Every structure is written in C-alpha cells, then in structure tokens.
Amino acid sequence: MRFTESVRHWLNAQFPWREIKELDQETLAQLARDNAMAVSDFCTLAKSKSGNSELLRRQLAQAGLDPEKVADTKSSVMRDMQIVCSDCSMTRRCRRSLSRQSAAPTYSAYCPNALTIDALIQDFA
Known part of the structure; x- marks a missing residue:
C-alpha cells in the first residue's frame, strides 16, 4: 500500500469526508502538516475514494x-x-x-x- 492510499484509508476510517470538512482550519492545517502536504492536497486526497x-x-x-x-x-x-x-x-x-x-x-x-x-x-x- 502506498503512502497516499494509507493516508486515505486512515482518513476514511477516522473521519468521513463530511466530518473532515467540518474541522476548524487550525486542525485541518495540523493534519495536513502531519502528513507533509498542503491543506488543499490533503482535502483532495481525503475526499477521493477511487483506486x-x-x-x-x-x-x-x-x-x-x-x-x-x-x-x-x-x-x-x-x-x-x-x-x-x-x-x-x-x-x-x-x-x-x-x-x-x-x-x-x-x-x-x-x-x-x-x-x-x-x-x-x-x-x-
């Protein structure tokens, strides 16, 4: 399993997309930083369900x-x-x-x- 797949699976297991988009900007920014990504990339990856x-x-x-x-x-x-x-x-x-x-x-x-x-x-x- 590749890095982005791991992050996507973790995100989907932890928070459905509707919960992620309700996070405050600081928490969202911290999650993105923890994964060495820009917030926009993090959000794109989080809502992607495709293979x-x-x-x-x-x-x-x-x-x-x-x-x-x-x-x-x-x-x-x-x-x-x-x-x-x-x-x-x-x-x-x-x-x-x-x-x-x-x-x-x-x-x-x-x-x-x-x-x-x-x-x-x-x-x-």
Whole structure:
C-alpha cells in the first residue's frame, strides 16, 4: 500500500469526508502538516475514494518504469503524482487504455501526470 492510499484509508476510517470538512482550519492545517502536504492536497486526497493510485502504478509500468523503483528513489515525486491522480477526471479513459494495453503510446493525450512520467523515463533511461 502506498503512502497516499494509507493516508486515505486512515482518513476514511477516522473521519468521513463530511466530518473532515467540518474541522476548524487550525486542525485541518495540523493534519495536513502531519502528513507533509498542503491543506488543499490533503482535502483532495481525503475526499477521493477511487483506486487511482493503482492506475498510476499500471501507467508507470506500461511506460516502461518500475513503480517500486520510482517510489523508492523519487518518493516525493511519486506522492505528488498520486495526489494528482486522486483528483483526476480521466479515470475511465485511463482504465480503458490500460486494459487495452495501449496506455503507453496515448497517455500524453489525457494524463495530467504525462510530463512527469516523461521526465521519469528520461531520468531512468
């Protein structure tokens, strides 16, 4: 389980989203700081219920990257990509492309992490 998934599961177990949005700003800011995130990223992650983190791992693999290696060597980049994925509106298109195994040549047309994935490909080349 990846960092953002762990945080999301913890948040959902501790507080449903309706309770999180009722927190005072100081408490919300403290929770975000405790997780090394901006408040806006924390809120995005907290209300996300999708499995987009797994889609990211599959997207990286189809692009020729080892998701574990990326997570181990570029943990902050991986966390940022997971946050972007958690709020992505292209989940259905991504899932379809991945299931057809055509995501690698087409992700740049829809993936908000495309530039980061391209940079990672260059870094690991």
